[in-house]
Amino acid sequence: MERQMLRYTLDKLEDMNHLMMCEKEVKTEYEIGAVLKYFRNKEPIIFNKVSNTSVKCAGGLYGDRDILYKLLDMNRENRLYKYMNAIANPQPYKLVNNGPVKENIIKRNIDLPRIIPIPKFNGRDSARFITAGVMVVKDPETNRYQTSIRRFQVNGGNNLCALIASPKLSKDFYELEKQNKPMEVAIVLGYDAYFLLASQVPSATYGVDKYEIDSALRGEPLELVKCESVDLLVPAYAEIVLEGRLIPGKRESEGPFGELMGYYGGVSHCPIIEIDTIMHRNNPIFQVAFPCREEHLANGLIREVELYNNLKNFVDVVDVNVTEGGGYRFNAFVSINKKQEGDGKSAILASLGFNRELKQVVVVDPDVNIYDVQDIEWAITTRTQAGNDLVTVEGGLGSSLEPSHGLKGKTDKIGIDATKPLNDMNGRFERAVIPGYEDIDISEYFPDIK
Ligand SMILES: Cc1cc2nc3c(=O)[nH]c(=O)nc-3n(C[C@H](O)[C@H](O)[C@H](O)COP(=O)(O)O)c2cc1C
CATH class of the missing domain: 3.40.1670.10 (UbiD C-terminal domain-like)
Structure with missing residues (x-):
């Protein structure tokens, strides 16, 4: 039974009564982002009708603490220990022969904006951006898997710009670039909260294999299939995987883009990725994230x-x-x-x-x-x-x-x-408390309030 990645997450969210369905047709330019922003990127939403495509979009998935904890089978009290435990005790992942992500394989005439409904978010953004893609590469020395969220500016056709602010990844790419070699990458879309959380462990500090951290977090091996055109493994139950190469010696201008704190970031010159293959499930759901909010x-x-x-x-x-x-x-x-x-x-x-x-x-x-x-x-x-x-x-x-x-x-x-003095001066800093307040069930007084 399928227990990993986005579809399973959507089922779980539905069971938790936390999944909203948008049946109104929405445009990828500004409209999807506007609806996500209205809910402060904290309400998981499926956009069932997106203009000019049959592909659905899902957003607002991982922006609310309580929902995220439930999806991770954690709570506020144990979250730090569970995360630390997974980093300290990585577990093996599992290679499987096939998976739903391989239901469709596209190798020719790749035109990303035509195949995937990629949004434009803010008025002065330079282009459409993939904001929820997890980039997968292998550490060239250790072969350990590194995963991380990067934003990808869509330049048209099969061409993306990748913003890479990671010292480790930049160094690895520059080393290959000196030898005029590309770096193989896969971009995973449509994942679950464990995959997201594992991707945020800094490689430079821990040097760990993030697929192994993912497996430790989820308490079972992450199931992976081989890519078609690069030597990488990717989740068998992902919705969409883009396979490609970071090209040596080429840069393209990237930005402006509505950034983390809600200001526009400047223009820089970033490496480009050429996508060679797209794998996707039947009726794929494209995962979006309002830039720099929910996944953060x-x-x-x-x-x-x-x-x-x-x-x-x-x-x-x-x-x-x-x-x-x-x-x-x-x-x-x-x-x-x-x-x-x-x-x-x-x-x-x-x-x-x-x-x-x-x-x-x-x-x-x-x-x-x-x-x-x-x-x-x-x-x-x-x-x-x-x-x-x-x-x-x-x-x-x-x-x-x-x-x-x-x-x-x-x-x-x-x-x-803002701590009080240790000598409390005879209860000067004691909070006034109503005895029994915690036990009050307000629905007994007002039945309509849950
Ligand atoms: C929503 C979101 C967007 C991010 N965008 C970028 C990005 O565009 N470029 C980047 O270098 N890091 C970005 N990051 C940070 C990396 O994903 C994160 O630091 C990751 O852990 C880095 O892993 P690494 O140490 O293996 O490079 C983003 C993180 C989040 C949560």
Whole structure:
């Protein structure tokens, strides 16, 4: 029975009552993106009628924390440990002879925009973009599988631009390029949450095979088939796979593109991929993601693992939230069990030092809900004095993904210690509590409210 990738996920979402069907015909230019954005990329949607194609689109799949946890068979409490466990204990994947992804194989006259309904999202985007594609390559030295989400600008025909910001992948490609050799790639569309999560583990830090991490996360071997024209394995139950080569010595201008923080990123010169083969299931569903939003939650989860581990060296950390408002990379809320007066500041130092992108952190006690911005505001208002509780660092290394950094790429960082003093001054900082509040079932009072 089919238990992997997008179709199984859609069944699960339907069972969970979390799948919306759009029956109105939608255009790929702006309209699909507009509907996804309306729901803040948190409601899984199938677009059953897309203009000028019989291919359906699915979007908004992995942008909501609670839905993502359910799809991953995790919860808020155990998510960090399950992720760490999979990275520490990778499991073997499985090669199978055939799979639904091979139901249709196209090798000639490849015209990507004609075959796949690829959206255009924002007004000044340079082109249509594939935003939910997971790129698969093999590490040339170790043969380990590297998977990662990259955005692909559709240049027309079988030609894509790939934005590669990964030091490891760039280095591997440059090495091949020096020998005038292409790099074989596959782009997987129509996957599940395990495949997405595994793709976000940084290769440069862990050097692991991401198919093996995927197998560990899902608790069974990831089932893979051989590609047709490149020496790579891809998920047997994927919806669509594009096979091709990163071409040595060629660059094309890429961008502008509505980026992570909702600003347009600039134009750069990126390597190109020529697609030689498309494999797809019967009645394929094309997976889309509103750029730089829904899939970034998965990217935030690996950052949470790394932030949590760094904090553990300094303080008794309870939980961390690398927040949506900060693009799942620039801001964090951290809760700690404060044991000594300096713990709040130590947690700030550990957080701002954990990676170069984190810019702002708020540290709170465990009685504050780090997933509720209003609760954070409450803690800052009632437990912080600016003269004592702020830590600022001027001129750290910044990220081009947010525009406020200085011209030389430097950015200032700030930490707010919003923990209460250890000496609670006779309950001055004790939250008022209604006994039995947690046990109230509001539907007993108002039956229409679920
Ligand atoms: C929605 C989304 C879009 C992304 N787009 C890109 C991209 O266009 N280029 C890129 O280099 N990384 C992009 N990333 C980041 C990589 O997918 C991510 O860092 C991955 O873990 C890198 O793996 P690696 O260390 O094996 O290169 C994106 C991540 C997400 C979640």
